[in-house]
Amino acid sequence: MKILVPIKRVVDYNVKVRPLSDQSNVDLNNVKMSVNPFCEIALEEAVRLKESGAASEVIAVTVGKQDSQEQLRTALALGADRAILVESDNLVEPLVIAKALANICEDENPNLIILGKQAIDGDNNQTGQMLAALMGYAQATNASEINISGDSANVTREIDGGLQTIQVSLPAIVTTDLRLNEPRYASLPNIMKAKKKELNIISLADMGFDISNRTELLSVELPAERAAGVTVESVDELMDKLKNEAKVIS
Amino acid sequence: MKILVIAEHDNNNLKGSTNSTIAAAREIGSDINVLVAGLACSNVANEVASLDGVTTVLLADDAAYENFLAEDIAKLVISIADDFEYILAPATTFGKNFLPRVSALLDSQQISEITAVLGPDTFKRPIYAGSCIATVKTLDDKKIISVRSTAFDGVNSGSAIAEVKDIASVGTDGKSSFVNEELAVSDRPELTAADIVISGGRGMQSGDNFHLLDSIADKLGAAVGASRAAVDAGFVPNDYQVGQTGKIVAPDLYIAVGISGAIQHLAGMKDSKVIVAINKDEDAPIFQVADYGLVADLFEALPELDSKL
Ligand SMILES: Cc1cc2nc3c(=O)[nH]c(=O)nc-3n(C[C@H](O)[C@H](O)[C@H](O)COP(=O)(O)OP(=O)(O)OC[C@H]3O[C@@H](n4cnc5c(N)ncnc54)[C@H](O)[C@@H]3O)c2cc1C
Numbered sequence: 001m002k003i004l005v006p007i008k009r010v011v012d013y014n015v016k017v018r019p020l021s022d023q024s025n026v027d028l029n030n031v032k033m034s035v036n037p038f039c040e041i042a043l044e045e046a047v048r049l050k051e052s053g054a055a056s057e058v059i060a061v062t063v064g065k066q067d068s069q070e071q072l073r074t075a076l077a078l079g080a081d082r083a084i085l086v087e088s089d090n091l092v093e094p095l096v097i098a099k100a101l102a103n104i105c106e107d108e109n110p111n112l113i114i115l116g117k118q119a120i121d122g123d124n125n126q127t128g129q130m131l132a133a134l135m136g137y138a139q140a141t142n143a144s145e146i147n148i149s150g151d152s153a154n155v156t157r158e159i160d161g162g163l164q165t166i167q168v169s170l171p172a173i174v175t176t177d178l179r180l181n182e183p184r185y186a187s188l189p190n191i192m193k194a195k196k197k198e199l200n201i202i203s204l205a206d207m208g209f210d211i212s213n214r215t216e217l218l219s220v221e222l223p224a225e226r227a228a229g230v231t232v233e234s235v236d237e238l239m240d241k242l243k244n245e246a247k248v249i250s
Numbered sequence: 251m252k253i254l255v256i257a258e259h260d261n262n263n264l265k266g267s268t269n270s271t272i273a274a275a276r277e278i279g280s281d282i283n284v285l286v287a288g289l290a291c292s293n294v295a296n297e298v299a300s301l302d303g304v305t306t307v308l309l310a311d312d313a314a315y316e317n318f319l320a321e322d323i324a325k326l327v328i329s330i331a332d333d334f335e336y337i338l339a340p341a342t343t344f345g346k347n348f349l350p351r352v353s354a355l356l357d358s359q360q361i362s363e364i365t366a367v368l369g370p371d372t373f374k375r376p377i378y379a380g381s382c383i384a385t386v387k388t389l390d391d392k393k394i395i396s397v398r399s400t401a402f403d404g405v406n407s408g409s410a411i412a413e414v415k416d417i418a419s420v421g422t423d424g425k426s427s428f429v430n431e432e433l434a435v436s437d438r439p440e441l442t443a444a445d446i447v448i449s450g451g452r453g454m455q456s457g458d459n460f461h462l463l464d465s466i467a468d469k470l471g472a473a474v475g476a477s478r479a480a481v482d483a484g485f486v487p488n489d490y491q492v493g494q495t496g497k498i499v500a501p502d503l504y505i506a507v508g509i510s511g512a513i514q515h516l517a518g519m520k521d522s523k524v525i526v527a528i529n530k531d532e533d534a535p536i537f538q539v540a541d542y543g544l545v546a547d548l549f550e551a552l553p554e555l556d557s558k559l
Contacts, residue, residue: 011378013514016381016513017378017381017382018381018382019382026377026378026382038495093359094350094359094360095353095354095357095358095359095360098354117495118495120378120379120494121377121378122362122377123362123363123376123377123378123379123494124360124362125346125350125362126350126353126360126362127350128350129320129346129347129348129349129350129351129354130350130351130353130354131354132320132321132351133324133350133351133352133354133355134354134355136425137425138321138425138426139320139321139347139351139426140426141320141343141346141347142343142347144488154429157343158343158488158489159343159344159489160342160343160344160442160489160497161260161431161433161434161489162431162432162433162434162487162488162489163431163432163487163488164317164428164430164431164432165429165430165431166317166319166426166427166428166429167426167427167429168425168426169424169425169426172425172426177488177495178478178482178495179481179482179488213359214358214359214388214389214390215359215361215386215387215388215389215390216386216387216389217384217385217386218372218385218386218387219384219385220377220382220383220384220385221382221383221385222381222382222383223376223380223381223382223383223520226520226525226539226541227541229525229537229539229540229541229542229543230541230542230543231532231537231542231543231544231545232542232543232544234544235544235546235551235554235555235558236558238526238542238544238555239555239558239559241542242503242524242526242542246503246524246541246542248446248502248503248523248524249446249470249503249559
């Protein structure tokens, strides 16, 4: 079984992102970039499937700028066998990313595609489902458990009401939620080995479909600030404030 | 400007996220058609028909839709999509599951989780865990939009009753099937619908200690939530998680207990009207968003609060 793991280069989750002073976009100057946390979980799951013997090859792919090679190298250090960069000059939207990934799927014919449920930059939560639709594949989003048997997989999904288990026939798309696994760290020897692994670069523009963005970013601003609060000294004072000042309890 | 809203429900009851999505639709236009897809869900269709602002209810009552599988709901929406310029769904795990499929099949770039409608093609939405708010304009003819429920006050029933039209099922493509579900059952209000939410974090130390919150929640008629750390540690199930990648809540009162206030947690609750933080660390970032902060050991503060309520 061949597994494709699309990943994304995003701002590290510890960074507090702010708008540029002209509010034209977010300020990404000199901030730490990482592999999107949900993509790390996706990769970890794929690597574990390979280690268990269920999968034979794990391919990491990203659609991004030249600098995304850094995240692909991380993926290789974490256990991907090879990597593909679909290189673009600009950052593109989920629909374009999904179309590029569909192209890669046509070439590679993976049996399973595991990706993060959302990237923590745009928080869109779209790419996996879009790819599934474009390929006509089944999907299981927000996975907290994946069990492969033969040509289908049982996937437990974290939904608002609790947990749901569905069966999808392969090839299928699975998107990961936080509790699917705890990703490993790359060891130094594996980081060294990753430098020698295969990383192919394909041009997005050469894929032959419209790659223009369909939305315009008009501005980026900070959310409304909350008025400064007060410190209360005791439970009694807290209750008094909630009853008589905020009037939220009776 | 015909608008299609996909209703979220459980075949018996309508979910409040639908009312909020209809409210967002009303800010876009007035020809609002609501698709109710499910099995034996005519009650839900009738409930939707009574809501303010609804023009027509489209009812697809078929076994294919019983469990709302993304492939099948998307296929159904596509079968009627020609008639509509806007397709809206709630940004819940229900809407997030199928709407991007619809969007890709219609070759349109979905706008996720809008929090404001500024014009027919211009919307606000949070990005980077709500650290920033983006104003975006879509250039697509067909506009596919998911709606953050907490940002729009849900519509109530009005005086008029909309017509309910049956529409044909387009069946299932059989690529995925439902196995089972473990849904949380609770006598308390649902987390996203509650007026008061009390949430516990890693500071609670164990699942057993959540009874300290349960008892207060019962007295206040509150829902109980949690941080990711508390869910990851197995103190409480996943459906308790509030945050960037969990549930978004905006109750009248949010009480955060033993929660540090990571940006990913704040993303899910900082639009609450009144925020209370109880934490033993006076430097915890949660105090920066709290209206009332109590620096205290929760194992002392909670029993005292409980006894005085
Ligand atoms: C991709 C990604 C997505 C995420 N999504 C979410 C999300 O949706 N929701 C979410 O919540 N988090 C999310 N997180 C995790 C987030 O970054 C934090 O790790 C998490 O919110 C911390 O939970 P906590 O505040 O309970 O734990 P901690 O940060 O460990 O804080 C525990 C707090 O309890 C206090 N405390 C301890 N003992 C006591 C006591 N006896 N009395 C009073 N106070 C006490 C401590 O002072 C401390 O402030 C996400 C992270 C990532 C990377």
